[in-house]
Amino acid sequence: MMQTEVLRDFDRLVQRTFNTQLSSEPVHPMPMEAWKDEAGFHAEFDLPGIDVDRIDMAVEKNILTIRAERARPEGRQHVAGSERLWGHFTRELMLGDHLDTESIQASYVDGVLRVDIAVAESAKPRRIQVSVGRQGQDPKEISS
Template structure:
């Protein structure tokens, strides 16, 4: 039985596993064209405290939110988490780790994970000439699968 090739299956499975909220780092993940995008809420975080590392296929995001209260503060309600937060994402093989980009705007960290060129869908054309077969490949643009 042939399996349908899906270069994004691993990424989607990862994001489904990571769909539970973690204190201080709520995240939305979606696919847009040839990128996966992770948007992570980090309100009140000093941008200089954000640290993103990649080791093999593990992307680690760390950030710190400091309390603005003084030592003599008497809390009435305290719902906003402070301290150092970390989140790890296991990336599928279909991501181009060398082209990952990140931007922090209005309290949201946006990490863009481009799909690797070799993982993009391709059409294989078969030509027949004089008993020899020639196989070539070309990248299929989205919406151009006809």
């Protein structure tokens, strides 16, 4: 089991370093905007023209992996210009321990993939009761 995790981590490192994967096609990064607020972590990824069926998301430990594919259209002859990126897109995000990876929500509207991850309950601030007393006496609880 441990050896598999080491190999998987090494594979990720190679993919990130050399921008490769097992496919012969190049892997493109996807533009992203990310922010956090009191509700949690949010990110939006630009994936225009990609069918929702061609988007794959997975979370393993604290790494969120997003993959997508835009197939090159067939049958176009005598292309005068092409500036679009075709093929595979991928992005990996390392998530902090303060996020609840069980509550990841994703939506896809107008070519933008939005991911929302709530703050874990254990990471939210909480009040702590303080007891007051002297030796030999029962403590009295106070709360602020």
